[in-house]
Amino acid sequence: MTAILDTLDIPIGPPLGGEILHASDRATVIWGDCRDPQIIASVPREYGLLATDPPYGIGYRSNWSKQFNQLAGDDGTVDWPAVLGQWVGPDGTRSIGMADKRHVMVFGYDSEALAEPLRLSATTELIWDKVIPGSGDVSSAWATSHEPITFGVHFKRPSDRKSGRGALTARLRRGSVIRWPRPNGTLRHPTEKPWQVMAQLIESSTVRGDLVVDPCAGSGSTGVAAVLEGRRSFLVEVDRQYAELAVQRVRAAERIADQMQSA
Numbered sequence: 001m002t003a004i005l006d007t008l009d010i011p012i013g014p015p016l017g018g019e020i021l022h023a024s025d026r027a028t029v030i031w032g033d034c035r036d037p038q039i040i041a042s043v044p045r046e047y048g049l050l051a052t053d054p055p056y057g058i059g060y061r062s063n064w065s066k067q068f069n070q071l072a073g074d075d076g077t078v079d080w081p082a083v084l085g086q087w088v089g090p091d092g093t094r095s096i097g098m099a100d101k102r103h104v105m106v107f108g109y110d111s112e113a114l115a116e117p118l119r120l121s122a123t124t125e126l127i128w129d130k131v132i133p134g135s136g137d138v139s140s141a142w143a144t145s146h147e148p149i150t151f152g153v154h155f156k157r158p159s160d161r162k163s164g165r166g167a168l169t170a171r172l173r174r175g176s177v178i179r180w181p182r183p184n185g186t187l188r189h190p191t192e193k194p195w196q197v198m199a200q201l202i203e204s205s206t207v208r209g210d211l212v213v214d215p216c217a218g219s220g221s222t223g224v225a226a227v228l229e230g231r232r233s234f235l236v237e238v239d240r241q242y243a244e245l246a247v248q249r250v251r252a253a254e255r256i257a258d259q260m261q262s263a
Ligand SMILES: C[S@@+](CC[C@H](N)C(=O)[O-])C[C@H]1O[C@@H](n2cnc3c(N)ncnc32)[C@H](O)[C@@H]1O
Pocket: 032, 033, 034, 035, 052, 053, 054, 055, 056, 071, 072, 073, 074, 189, 191, 192, 193, 194, 215, 216, 217, 218, 219, 220, 221, 222, 236, 237, 238, 239, 242
């Protein structure tokens, strides 16, 4: 009986191909599973930047984040580097996925895990200095106050990847530590990134009008930053509640961007 009752509460997943919750000149937000081949096929070709923060695969739950649902895809069963590899385009293809020699930024995974599936070279580890330590793992002597972000250049051709030939250096060369306080107080998502951090990453690797893609969008910080920086964004999020939150935040950013444009 209990087992039957439990099934009544199974969350309803997104439909195949996803559902477009928001589409404008500046941003697209899809409620969907980023492993869904139909969604991957709908990603605009030769986009300019992959900036994403996939689940860490460790069932992460700090004390304060217990107020949120367990993150989808965080139980270690999904090979996230392989999933992201599909988003840059299959090996041997030139015009599918992201454009050649453009940049990738992935939170929480190192270059060893990402280089092969995402066909990266010229990788660098960036650090987000959160300034305020999280409550995290209180058994450790050190309270973690940073997160690693892998930066890399995506090469379509293996020969270019080997030599690093054609590597597009960051337009504005900066230090590898980005210091910005982690959201503290009104949290809407357990691993929400400050849009100001995303804005710095986006600004240094793209030009106005470029398309920034985030297949694991969470509360939509990548989209907010892209819109405020005059870029376009394409976001996918599997949790309906977070996808709707991303829409609200992206719409608010669009209103600000419109006002800035007409001022
Ligand atoms: C680490 S969080 C991203 C947080 C985001 N950077 C922000 O600032 O809010 C990872 C997100 O990926 C989502 N996710 C997990 N599996 C997914 C899937 N198969 N397709 C799309 N999104 C997924 C989770 O629901 C979660 O919101």
